[in-house]
Amino acid sequence: MKQIHTLSRRTFIKGALASTAILGGVDLSADKKTIQRKKTQELYGKVFHLTIDKTLVNIAGKASYATTVNGMLPGPTLHWREGDEITLHVTNNLSESSSIHWHGIILPFEMDGVPGISFDGIAPNETFTYTFKVNQSGTYWYHSHSGFQEQTGLYGAIVIQPKEKEPFEYDEEYVITLSDYADVKPSTIYRNLKLSADYYNFNQRTLGDFFTEVKEKGFLEAFSQRSMWNKMRMSPRDLADVTAYTYTFLLNGNGPKEPSNFLFKQGQKIRLRIINSAAMTIFDVRIPGLKMEVITADGNYVQPVNVDEFRIGVAETYDIIVEPQDERAYAIFAQSIERSGYALANLTPDTKQLAKIPKMDAPQALTMVDMGMGHNMSKMSKMNMSQNKDVVSMKKAIPITKLPMKWNVGTTMRAMDPQYRLNDPGVGLRDNGRKVLCYGDLRSLRSTKKEKYPDREIVLHLTGNMDRYMWSINGIPYHEAKPLVFHYGERLRITYINDTMMNHPMHLHGLWSDLETGDENHLVRKHTIISQPGSKISFRVTVDAKGAWAYHCHLLYHMTDMFRKVVVS
DSSP states (O other): OOOOOOOOHHHHHHHHHHHHHTTOOOOTTOOGGGOOOBOOOEEESSEEEEEEEEEEEESSSSEEEEEEETTBSSOOEEEEETTOEEEEEEEEOSSSOBOOEEETOOOOGGGSOOBTTTBOOBOTTOEEEEEEEOOOOEEEEEEOOSTTTTTTTOEEEEEEEOSSOOSSOOSEEEEEEEEEEESSOHHHHHHHHHHOTTTTOOOOOOHHHHHHHHHHHOHHHHHHHHHHHHHHTOOTTOOOSSOTTTEEEEETTBOTTSOEEEEOOTTOOEEEEEEEOOSSOOEEEEOTTOOEEEEEETTEEEEEEEESEEEEOTTOEEEEEEOOOSSSOEEEEEEETTSSOEEEEEEESSTTOOOOOOOOOOOOOOOTTTTTOGGGOOHHHHHHHHHTHHHHOOSSOOOEEOOOOOOSTTOOOOOSSOEEOTTOOOTTTTTSSSOBOOGGGOOBSSOOTTSOOOSEEEEEEEEEETTTTEEEETTBOGGGOOOEEEOTTOEEEEEEEEOSSSOEEEEESSSOEEEOSSOGGGOEEESEEEEOTTEEEEEEEEOOOOEEEEEEESSTTTTTTSEEEEEEO
16 A cells, blocks of 8 residues: 655645646637537446546637546546446646546545545556445546646546436436636636735725615614624625636536537426536526426435525535426526626527526625624524524534634634524525525435434634635644544534635545434435535534545635545544
């Protein structure tokens, strides 16, 4: 077995800069005839040959180099079968190290694909062979875990067919990958954020906004709230770090000017496998005119829920079923959380019929609730806390493992009264007149009644300084942190307290996260969990996989330091 090395923040940034250096210097006069990008393919079988390449693309009107799999952006959709032994030969044709992580796939840690944690990475002109048995089914995805390559296009979908018949029926299915793409180098984006965290945010408060707040709340209340935001070094309009100012939002690799088309026949049930494979963008998805029946979350069956809209965090997946009754085109519409842009496709009976593009919602500002000020909650949020009181209370006390905590210059934000908000759809989706999916709506289709009760609880504070664009866990950046130690065979309860005013989609590799959403008997099994601003959320983990695992926020430019190594002994 190869020695497992520790990945330092300096190594990560160095790798990120190296991996993006080749993406500059493109001849902007290049036209579509020079573009090398291939159409995304569907690959089936047990043995796969994949190459990681530098490919010239034209996404938003000018040429740039993307990092692709088999020359495709997104990479090929891989179709596996539950129970099969899968072999993937991955050849790195880049001039720097690369990797592929199989997101949400339960496998031996040596096959997880995280350089510095589970292996050394794939050196230039080398081939690494991944091999493992598929022990699950559902919708998943893969992406690079090297530097910022995920931002430049190295991602693709995974569809795993189950051994047994699924508990629902449909006539047709399509895979939808949502993502964000920038013509500029990721290292430039990261540098701009470090220089000014609101570099890409053009939705700032004005003096006129303050006068409006004075009219609504009175001078003292308006001034007090403005002072608190300033103290946190955070703006209530900071909903996303990177926006459509530099991003083009993609659906299956196509921008909104050239949307994908998915065909249906009247009365058919259509299954859509929706994956958020973006680097930094949280999307709110709806299909105006159609109810969406949510049937899986992160590859696992849930009790069906009918909604008009749902939020999908970076790295999450949802499967939905829709049943169009009219022979007309419907828009598959995915707005970015800060409402600067959208990804788009058409669900249509005829490729000549295109749907009317919905109007984007106005951006909502963060509130005192999102700041974790429980004493100043809205009526809706108070109702959510009351509804969830029983959800989060434990039947008996369990020991809490205390971890090192630092409140320092890197942690200017702190939630004073964080609450569970499982029935709060989140900023941007509140009171919009539509039925929006909340975590509190989700119930697993499988029974968790006989699951082992937690042996102990670990509390993790998600911390940061927006002004300096610094992110951490418990106030400690990754390069200063000791690994988290989990004990093989134990059952953990992990609670996030989000002391920041941003959403963080947190991903624990190698182990399932059983989210507490309101029913002890049907905990929802996920691999990625959104922690809302100024809130807390809890889940349980059966520690059943030995080895070294990564644990991090899946927002790419947060990942460098909101990251931990987990050792299961």
